[in-house]
Amino acid sequence: MATYSELMAQAQALMSQAEQARKNELAAAIADIKAKMKEYGITVADLGGAAAGAKKAAKSKSKAAAKYRGPSGELWAGGPGRKPEWVRAVLAAGKSLEDYRI
Template identity: 80%
Template sequence: MATYSELMAQAQALMAQAEQARKDELSSVIADIKAKMKQYGITPADLGGGPGGKKAAKSKSSAPAKFRGPNGELWAGGPGRKPEWVRTALAAGKSIEDFRI
């Protein structure tokens, strides 16, 4: 039977492997999206991400962001409930400092 330490080491190795797979897949998806945008003449504004597009949701906080999540989420790190991406990262054993801007 494996010890707690051995299982934790395996879990961390699997998390690192999963993160690398996510990064590999993400770069492939981004390249595919860029190619389709070029093919169809789509601009970021067409998707609501630029001037003339939909306005982004206004942040609840007026404090400057101190942390950036894995998908570009921003968080000022103030009091109150942590965003889901922060809770997920912390549960996976990551440090909040890994996301400091």
């Protein structure tokens, strides 16, 4: 019967082989996907991802429709909770939030 140390060495060797096999299969899958994308003219955006190097748009946590648009294009639904920084700045400057209603 094998000892614990021998079994652990075998397990490590198998894990190393498995990782190498994963890397090889991953490289083949990526090459296949890239070839199909080129063949059909598919872009990353078509797949629902951001284009390489593009900034990701900030996702809104709110499900409500925006009611206000800030000076830099920020959107706010006007719901309960903490007000966005741009809203606090507008109110602190003495301006009306109604000026920013969509």
